[in-house]
Amino acid sequence: KNQVEQSPQSLIILEGKNCTLQCNYTVSPFSNLRWYKQDTGRGPVSLTIMTFSENTKSNGRYTATLDADTKQSSLHITASQLSDSASYICVVSALAGNNRKLIWGLGTSLAVNP
């Protein structure tokens, strides 16, 4: 069964600190992995996307890694800011015939406190 599991479920850190969010998946056949940020009351916004051959991708203070062998990904946030408070969702794309099917994780809820 295709699944995406994220940890921790929620996280509280102080402004300026770094943090790492985890994503484990059992999705086959794998196409790509994305991280989305969803602010409260808004739609998700794409942060990074990685295919099988890519093992790291950065977007400003966000750096995602992918280990396709162990089927794990992480999202590292550097020098956190209050505006980083949001839900971070790992989404894995599986090949389904001529289409791709997205399997969504439940997200990690991050709170950055002053």
Next chain:
Amino acid sequence: NAGVMQNPRHLVRRRGQEARLRCSPMKGHSHVYWYRQLPEEGLKFMVYLQKENIIDESGMPKERFSAEFPKEGPSILRIQQVVRGDSAAYFCASSPRTGTEKETQYFGPGTRLLVL
């Protein structure tokens, strides 16, 4: 280039009424996706449409729910005879094309449906 637009942003219905949610994709996008998000839960895929075609409706309840994406106009998600359990945020996303490995879905702000 305006983003994905959804309306209404908030919708209140009484049990048994119909809810119609609209989504206008980004300019140039011909693929539309609908998701439902229950309070404190993740997004759940409902349906994937291209112009005038339903490509994948595996996530949509068999009864009371329907979706369309006509040649002209917005995509519509229609919920008939709403029940309290339909209360959720409904997000629409669009993408320019599929078949590419890195196509990204761009999300609208969502419609929050409350069934009384």
